[in-house]
Amino acid sequence: MKMLYLIGWWLLLAAVGGPAARAQSCDEAVTLPEAAKRYANGNFDDVFALLGPCAKNSGFSTTGQVQAYRLLALSYLAVDSLAQSQRAIGQLLVLSPQAEPDYADPPRYKALFQYVRSTQEQVTQVTSVSKKAENILFAPATVVVLTSRDFEQRGYQTMEQMLHDLPGFDVIKGNGVGYSNFYQRGYRSTSNDRTLILIDGVEENDLVSSSVLLSPQYSLSDLDRVEIIYGPASTLYGANAFTGVINIITKSFRNQPGPARMFGVSAQTRAGTYNTQYLDGVLSARTPDVAISLTARAYRSSSRDLSVYPEWNYSARTANDYTGLLDLTGTAASDYLKTRALPPSSLYTIGYGSNGAANAIRLTPQGAARAAQLDNAVFGDSIGGQPVGFSNNKYDWFVRGKVEFKDLTISFLNWQTDEGATPWYTNRMTVPAGGNPRWITHDRAFSLTYTKQFSDKFSILNLTSYLLHEIDGATNLVTYRGYYNNSFSFLELSRDSMARAITTYQYRISTQLRNELRLFWSPRTNLDINGGVEVRSGLIQGNYITSTTGFADETGTIPTSAAVVLGGNNFRTTDLGIYAQANYRPAKNLKLVAGVRVDNNAVRDNGGYGTVSNPRLAAIYGYGKFVLKGIYSQAFKDASFLQKYGTTTARALANPTLQPERVRNFESSLYYQATKQLSASLVAYRSSYDNAVGTARVQLENGTFTQQFQPIGSRLIWGLQAEGSYKSALLNIWWNATYTHPTDQANGLRISDIADYTANAGGDYQLGRLSVYLSGNLVGRRRTGAGTSGSLNPQTSFDPFLILNTNLTYHNLIINGLAVQVSVNNLLDKEYFVPGIREANNILIASRFPQDRRFFSLGAYYTLPTAPTK
Numbered sequence: 099m100k101m102l103y104l105i106g107w108w109l110l111l112a113a114v115g116g117p118a119a120r121a122q123s124c125d126e127a128v129t130l131p132e133a134a135k136r137y138a139n140g141n142f143d144d145v146f147a148l149l150g151p152c153a154k155n156s157g158f159s160t161t162g163q164v165q166a167y168r169l170l171a172l173s174y175l176a177v178d179s180l181a182q183s184q185r186a187i188g189q190l191l192v193l194s195p196q197a198e199p200d201y202a203d204p205p206r207y208k209a210l211f212q213y214v215r216s217t218q219e220q221v222t223q224v225t226s227v228s229k230k231a232e233n234i235l236f237a238p239a240t241v242v243v244l245t246s247r248d249f250e251q252r253g254y255q256t257m258e259q260m261l262h263d264l265p266g267f268d269v270i271k272g273n274g275v276g277y278s279n280f281y282q283r284g285y286r287s288t289s290n291d292r293t294l295i296l297i298d299g300v301e302e303n304d305l306v307s308s309s310v311l312l313s314p315q316y317s318l319s320d321l322d323r324v325e326i327i328y329g330p331a332s333t334l335y336g337a338n339a340f341t342g343v344i345n346i347i348t349k350s351f352r353n354q355p356g357p358a359r360m361f362g363v364s365a366q367t368r369a370g371t372y373n374t375q376y377l378d379g380v381l382s383a384r385t386p387d388v389a390i391s392l393t394a395r396a397y398r399s400s401s402r403d404l405s406v407y408p409e410w411n412y413s414a415r416t417a418n419d420y421t422g423l424l425d426l427t428g429t430a431a432s433d434y435l436k437t438r439a440l441p442p443s444s445l446y447t448i449g450y451g452s453n454g455a456a457n458a459i460r461l462t463p464q465g466a467a468r469a470a471q472l473d474n475a476v477f478g479d480s481i482g483g484q485p486v487g488f489s490n491n492k493y494d495w496f497v498r499g500k501v502e503f504k505d506l507t508i509s510f511l512n513w514q515t516d517e518g519a520t521p522w523y524t525n526r527m528t529v530p531a532g533g534n535p536r537w538i539t540h541d542r543a544f545s546l547t548y549t550k551q552f553s554d555k556f557s558i559l560n561l562t563s564y565l566l567h568e569i570d571g572a573t574n575l576v577t578y579r580g581y582y583n584n585s586f587s588f589l590e591l592s593r594d595s596m597a598r599a600i601t602t603y604q605y606r607i608s609t610q611l612r613n614e615l616r617l618f619w620s621p622r623t624n625l626d627i628n629g630g631v632e633v634r635s636g637l638i639q640g641n642y643i644t645s646t647t648g649f650a651d652e653t654g655t656i657p658t659s660a661a662v663v664l665g666g667n668n669f670r671t672t673d674l675g676i677y678a679q680a681n682y683r684p685a686k687n688l689k690l691v692a693g694v695r696v697d698n699n700a701v702r703d704n705g706g707y708g709t710v711s712n713p714r715l716a717a718i719y720g721y722g723k724f725v726l727k728g729i730y731s732q733a734f735k736d737a738s739f740l741q742k743y744g745t746t747t748a749r750a751l752a753n754p755t756l757q758p759e760r761v762r763n764f765e766s767s768l769y770y771q772a773t774k775q776l777s778a779s780l781v782a783y784r785s786s787y788d789n790a791v792g793t794a795r796v797q798l799e800n801g802t803f804t805q806q807f808q809p810i811g812s813r814l815i816w817g818l819q820a821e822g823s824y825k826s827a828l829l830n831i832w833w834n835a836t837y838t839h840p841t842d843q844a845n846g847l848r849i850s851d852i853a854d855y856t857a858n859a860g861g862d863y864q865l866g867r868l869s870v871y872l873s874g875n876l877v878g879r880r881r882t883g884a885g886t887s888g889s890l891n892p893q894t895s896f897d898p899f900l901i902l903n904t905n906l907t908y909h910n911l912i913i914n915g916l917a918v919q920v921s922v923n924n925l926l927d928k929e930y931f932v933p934g935i936r937e938a939n940n941i942l943i944a945s946r947f948p949q950d951r952r953f954f955s956l957g958a959y960y961t962l963p964t965a966p967t968k
Contacts (some may be wrong), residue, residue, distance in 0.1 A: 102654035109155060124152035126554070128173075133169050142173040148243055153189070159623050161554045166192045175207055184209075185501035187214040194223070194231055198350060205358070226296075226345040228679055229334050230618055230628050230694075235725045235769055238691040238716035240328040240781050240819065246321045246349075250708075250959060251830075251862050251871060253905040253921040255368055255376070256314040257324075257346070262875050263858045265834035266328055268851065270932050271613040272947045273401050274521035275537035279315040279935045282341040283328060283785065284815040284840035284852045286888050286934050288792075292735060294331070294339040297511065299344045300545050303575040305567045305608040307637055308338050308738040311539055313515045315494035318394040319364050320380040322349045326820070330763045333693045333714035335738040336632065336675045340761060351382040352389040352502040360384050362962050370921075370955025374399040386673040388503055395496040401518070402950055409944050412486050414478030415582060417466040424469070424587055425460045432456050438589045445469075446588050459588055468591065469581040476529050480599075481558075484532025505550055511543040519575060521788060522935065523862040526583035528576050529599050529944040530560030559616040569606040569642065571696055572650030576601045584942070605643045605650035607738075610636035629678030636671045640743035640752075657745070665702065669739060672706075674698045679714070691716040707758050710734050725769040726775040735759040737791055743808040749805040751796060756807060760788045767847065778822035787813040790842075793937065794887065811844030820912045833859035842887035850889035851933040853898075854878040869907045876900045882933045890939045893946065899930040917959040927952035 129148055136144040152158060153166040171186035187210065190197060227237040234241055242264060254260055261267045268286075270279040282293050289309035295302040303310050326344050331339035350387040351362065365379030376397040383390050404410040426434055431449075435456050440448065449458035461469065479486055486814045496513040519535040520528065528535055545563040552558070579585040580597025616630040645654035656667050679693030680940030699706040710741050712732040719726045737756040745752055754811035767781040792810040797803050817838040824831040835857040860873030878898045883891035905921035931946040938945045 124156050124158060130162060130165055130169075133166070133186045136174055138610050139811070140176075142176050145169055145173040145627065154438075155187075157858070159329045159554060159620055160193055161620070161739075161865040163837055164190055164197060165554075167193070171211075172203070172207055175204070175210065180210070183210060184214050187211055191215060191967050192223070198352060199859060201395075205899050224325050225347070225955055226327055226343055227331075228628060228681070228691075229299075229616055229630070231682075235720070236689050236718050238693075238714060238718065238727070238729055239331065239731075240727075240765065240767060241911075242326045242328075242821070243323055244326075245323045250366075250917075250919075251316055251869065251907070252860060252873065252904070253871065253907075253919060253957070254870075255370075255374075255957070256320065256919075257316040257318070258312045258314070260324065261312070263834075263860065263873065264326060265821060265836045265856070266817070266838070267882075268838075268853055268856075270851065270935055270947065271949060272521045272944075273950075274523075275517060275519040275591045276309070276311055276522075276935075277515070277517060280312070281852060284525070284817060284838040284849065285341050285785075285787070285813070286840070286849050286851050287520075291338070291738060292340040293344060294335055297345070297346070297543075298509065298545070299547070299561055300509075300511075300543050300563045300611075302541070303338055305565060305636060306606060306640075306738065306744070307740040308736075311515055311541075313494055313517065314376070314397045314399070314492070315395065315496045315499065315513045316346070317378050317380070317496045318535045319378045319392050319395070320348045320368055320391065320393040320498070322347045328781075329729070329785070330712070330731040330761050331730060332697075332712040332733035333695045334630075334677050334679065335538055336695065336697050336735060337699075337758070340733050340735040340759070348393075348498075348500075349380075349391075349501060350389075351384060351391045352504075358384070358386045364961045366957060368955050368957035370402050371953045372402055372950075374953075374955065375965075388501060390502075392412070393496070393498040393500075393501045395494075395656050397492070397494040399492045401490040401521075404521060409940065409946075410520065411487050412477055412488060412525055412529060415473045417463060417469040417470050419582065420461060420466040420469045421596055423461075424584065424591075425458070427458045431459045434459065434587070440588055441592055443592050452955060463696060465591060468594075469906050471580050472586075472591070472905040473580045473597045473965045474593065476580060476599050477525075477582070477597075481529065481531035481534075481576065481599050484534075486529055486531045488520060489530045489533055492517050492519045505548060507545075507547040509543075509545045509547070511541070511545075513541050514570075515539045516570075520944060521947060524940060524942060524944050525578075527578065530576065531599075534601065535575045536573055538573045540566075540568040540570060542566040542568075547881060552680075555620045559618075561612075561614045561616075563612045565610045565612070567608050567818070569604060571603060571605040571645075571654070572651045574603045574648075575603050580614050599686040603645045603648050603650035604840055605645075606639050606650075608636065610634055610638075613839055614656065616639065626681040627678065630676075632673075632675040634671075636673075638669045638671055638739045640667045640669060640739060641745060669701050669705075669743065671739075672700045685959070687720040687845055689716075689718040691718070697734075701754075705754055710758060710760075723771045727765070727767045727769075729763075729765040729767075731763050731765070733761050733763070735761075735791075737807065739790055743880060749793065751798065751804050751806040751831040753807050756791065757789055757809065759790055759809075762786045764866065775826050776822075779820065781819040782817075783819070784816040785814075787815070811842055813849065814838065814843050815849075817842040826937070828864045829861065832858070833857070845887055847885065847887040848881055850882040850886035850891070853878055867909045867911075869909070870904075871907070872902065872904045874900060874902050880933055887931070890937050891933060891945045892940050893933075896931055896946070898934055899928060901928055901930070902926055915961050919957045921953075921957065922957045923955075924949075924951055 114801050129152055133148045136321050149166045149170050164292055167186045167190035173182045174183035199211045223231050224234045224237055224241050225231050226477050227239045247690045261269050261280050266283050268281040285292050291308035295310045327343040331343045341362050345487050362382040367377045369375045379396040380391055432455055445468055447460050448456055451457040467470050493516040493958040498511045501508040516538045519537045548560045550558050576599050578599050612634045614632040619627045641656055643654035644657055675697045677695035682690045696711045699707045714731040716729045736758045740756050742756050743752050763785045765783040769779040771777045789809040790813050791807055791812055793805045793810040794810055795803055796806050819836050821834040837855050838852055840852050842849055855878040857876040862869055863872045880896040883894045902925040903923045905924055907917055907919040909917045911918050931948055934944045934946055
């Protein structure tokens with residue numbers, strides 16, 4: 099009857115030339131205020147008549163359409179047309195997925211709004227590409243979005259697990275310092291420093307190394323969605339947005355459904371193999387004026403015991419371990435004896451050529467046994483009273499507080515990763531004992547986000563953040579000096595020198611203050627302009643402060659090798675970025691995008707890279723069920739402070755004048771929406787990199803050699819990326835595939851450690867309250883070592899592998915909102931390896947990392963249920 103009543107009113111008004119007829123012009127400046135007045139007066143039929151013909155009319159701006167659907171939803175709800183109100187809210191969220199109800203809106207509308215949001219089939223808009231909400235299909239970049247529902251459905255326990263399912267990522271998981279390295283779109287680097295990672299727009303990349311620790315510390319309980327951008331994004335983000343951007347977007351608690359005053363709880367916990375446990379939750383409270391939330395996560399794991407592999411076996415050495423290990427032949431033997439007078443000994447033999455010159459020094463069986471005995475002062479023994487043995491215990495935590503007002507959000511974030519450094523390094527480099535070595539990182543961020551809508555056509559956003567990044571003074575590396583790693587040789591053996599372990603503690607702290615003002619202007623319905631000004635000021639530490647007595651932040655000193663950099667160990671840096679982007683629609687289905695950003699950097703008064711500019715151009719065309727994109731973009735990667743000023747024993751020469759890397763990227767894509775449930779896309783890209791930074795061997799004035807970061811060449815990477823999905827009420831299936839061809843143009847060699855192809859797929863099927871999920875990761879052969887560029891690995895390739903994962907989730911167990919999940923990762927218990935990181939050579943740095951075997955876990959999720967109020 100209600101529907102017939104509404105239809106009757108529509109026909110009557112149309113016939114007599116009432117408000118429906120008068121609104122056909124769809125003048126936004128007139129129609130919207132009039133509709134709001136009619137709603138306030140309770141004349142809901144007039145609202146339908148005024149806005150019904152205009153809500154989808156192109157004469158309304160996006161902001162106007164959002165306001166129109168809000169008024170329609172409120173009016174439908176007022177006359178108890180629940181289904182139509184839901185549809186209107188659904189259309190509103192398509193246009194503006196970040197929209198929230200107003201404080202003054204009825205509680206019933208707020209509850210319905212959140213219900214529609216939680217049941218929306220897919221994310222249709224993103225905010226990370228242009229720093230404003232836009233349709234994902236018409237965004238000038240390739241974007242993948244994963245929601246909190248995806249995380250729960252797939253059983254992700256850490257943010258890092260997400261990467262394995264994404265197209266275009268090569269993941270090198272070492273489970274030690276840094277936890278995991280990933281290379282986006284075929285660009286191999288020494289750390290995670292080419293992809294920019296944000297939390298609600300605040301950067302997470304380390305201030306010194308530009309890297310990011312994507313360890314298990316990040317909370318998942320307050321996650322709303324993650325937006326992953328592929329390709330250069332410096333046009334809006336500046337440096338480090340080189341191969342892509344990952345923006346972690348958290349939930350807003352200001353307009354949750356329910357009464358004006360409420361308290362909320364959402365939590366998840368899990369326990370599994372390798373003594374892995376975590377607790378992750380968020381508490382929220384709200385009044386009519388403010389919402390406060392506190393998020394926390396605690397994670398611990400002993401990690402997999404790798405002592406079954408020779409690289410991490412710390413048991414007592416035997417004579418067999420030294421067969422041929424110390425032997426010297428040819429010029430190596432003669433050079434050794436030129437500077438060392440070896441006494442006669444039964445521990446070794448010295449061979450001589452026909453010319454009487456020494457040409458070989460070899461251990462005797464007695465010498466091998468003695469070398470093992472002397473090394474066993476460390477191996478199979480203890481250090482500082484703690485037994486030597488494999489140890490990689492992990493203790494990570496995360497705390498975040500957030501206060502949300504209508505236009506202002508205040509946030510404080512603090513996390514720590516406390517991880518063993520063992521898997522990166524072999525037993526020829528370090529010897530663990532009593533939980534050491536450790537790598538402890540602190541990250542603190544304070545931010546203020548202010549938004550203001552001045553009119554339908556103009557708004558601003560101002561983001562201020564203060565970052566403090568610290569390597570804790572308890573961070574340490576236990577280095578081993580003995581015969582097994584050739585630190586000691588025949589002379590030490592003749593002197594009966596015992597092996598020893600040295601613990602070096604390290605400390606580093608850097609800070610940065612950043613402010614970004616963004617402006618959004620829509621002068622016409624088919625033209626949007628956004629731009630901004632970003633200013634950063636930082637104080638960055640160059641080298642670590644080190645100590646051998648502990649508490650490096652209190653007892654440490656700057657290593658002597660840092661003296662090659664003048665002016666001390668701290669660097670004042672200032673950055674200014676100005677950017678703008680215009681989106682113009684000359685026709686309904688055609689969008690043209692043009693943007694540019696100019697950055698200026700100064701280190702102290704006379705350093706820095708100066709001024710660089712980076713454009714973005716895109717044309718996007720929709721035709722029926724197809725969307726075609728053509729994109730050209732540029733980006734730059736400023737050499738990190740670690741690369742410019744950091745020195746080590748092996749890399750004693752800094753390079754303060756190191757210039758930024760540059761990339762030019764061409765990209766085209768085709769998206770096809772076959773049906774409402776079925777879609778697919780194909781992307782082709784070609785990226786040309788110049789001034790690629792890497793390590794080079796250089797000679798010092800004293801004739802010795804060392805390493806230095808230098809521009810070592812250019813790279814050409816092209817590839818294909820395909821995705822697809824099928825979504826229905828009971829069955830959801832997703833898949834993606836990637837082909838990557840990375841080449842070092844300086845030598846024509848393929849870049850090492852990048853898989854030729856990857857393919858990932860997963861599906862979830864609902865059986866009442868039970869959901870069954872199965873996924874697979876197929877990774878092709880990875881070439882490395884000889885014949886490739888960027889690796890000293892003694893291996894030449896890593897075999898392809900297929901890993902299956904599954905979980906069963908039972909929803910609403912005992913009470914609504916409680917779910918229990920059983921997960922099995924690596925279902926078939928596959929043993930497989932990935933390449934080592936950096937300059938892996940299997941002497942000091944492991945050339946391979948064995949990945950986790952079958953991993954069982956039991957988890958529980960609890961979220962206050964959300965449902966429409968009737």
